[in-house]
Amino acid sequence: MALSTKQAGVTLVVLCCLTPSVMNLPHPRNYEYDTFVFYNREQWGGREATGVTEMVTPVPYVVIHHSYEPGACFSFEECTAAMRSMQNFHQIHQGWTDIGYNFAVGSDGAVYEGRGWDRVGAHAVGYNVRSIGIVLIGDWVSEVPRLKQLVTVKNLINEGVRLGYISPEYDLIGHRQVSATECPGQALFEEITTWDRFQPTV
Numbered sequence: 476m477a478l479s480t481k482q483a484g485v486t487l488v489v490l491c492c493l494t495p496s497v498m499n500l501p502h503p504r505n506y507e508y509d510t511f512v513f514y515n516r517e518q519w520g521g522r523e524a525t526g527v528t529e530m531v532t533p534v535p536y537v538v539i540h541h542s543y544e545p546g547a548c549f550s551f552e553e554c555t556a557a558m559r560s561m562q563n564f565h566q567i568h569q570g571w572t573d574i575g576y577n578f579a580v581g582s583d584g585a586v587y588e589g590r591g592w593d594r595v596g597a598h599a600v601g602y603n604v605r606s607i608g609i610v611l612i613g614d615w616v617s618e619v620p621r622l623k624q625l626v627t628v629k630n631l632i633n634e635g636v637r638l639g640y641i642s643p644e645y646d647l648i649g650h651r652q653v654s655a656t657e658c659p660g661q662a663l664f665e666e667i668t669t670w671d672r673f674q675p676t677v
């Protein structure tokens with residue numbers, strides 16, 4: 476059925492007025508990637524950040540972390556619960572504006588958006604403004620993450636370079652190299668020392 480002029484006019488008004496609110500959403504980020512499944516903040520039930528600092532990109536560092544707690548997650552349900560748990564801890568207990576990491580990767584092989592590519596994180600003192608912080612959800616002190624989790628982290632870094640958020644000349648480091656912490660766990664740290672662009676001397 477054809478719309479009357481009046482109905483068409485109403486439709487146009489609605490479209491015109493919806494557009495600005497859609498554009499003003501805090502995270503209008505619908506990235507799609509070929510090499511891994513990506514869940515944005517809305518999809519894991521993240522709260523909005525209480526403050527945002529834009530990051531100058533491309534950044535020269537990638538910092539690898541483990542969560543220790545929560546432990547490894549193997550499904551969307553487990554990993555989204557882990558994300559909410561980390562955000563709660565960082566926002567409510569630590570008093571930070573948001574979950575500290577830029578991204579998280581689960582043992583399901585999926586990427587979960589934290590602060591994203593272009594917002595300064597809170598994960599490695601002195602390096603937050605010049606790095607992308609990626610946490611591998613789980614305790615990787617004595618156990619290495621499963622292959623699909625590791626491969627996704629590498630693919631995420633490659634996507635960051637491709638998109639221009641990470642310098643092609645980036646240095647890959649573990650959190651323990653810049654802070655007094657065992658993070659990202661001995662087993663995972665040994666693993667990343669074998670990766671492209673790992674930087675042993677920071």
Ligand SMILES: [Zn+2]
Pocket residue numbers: 539540541598650656658659
């Ligand atoms: Zn860490």
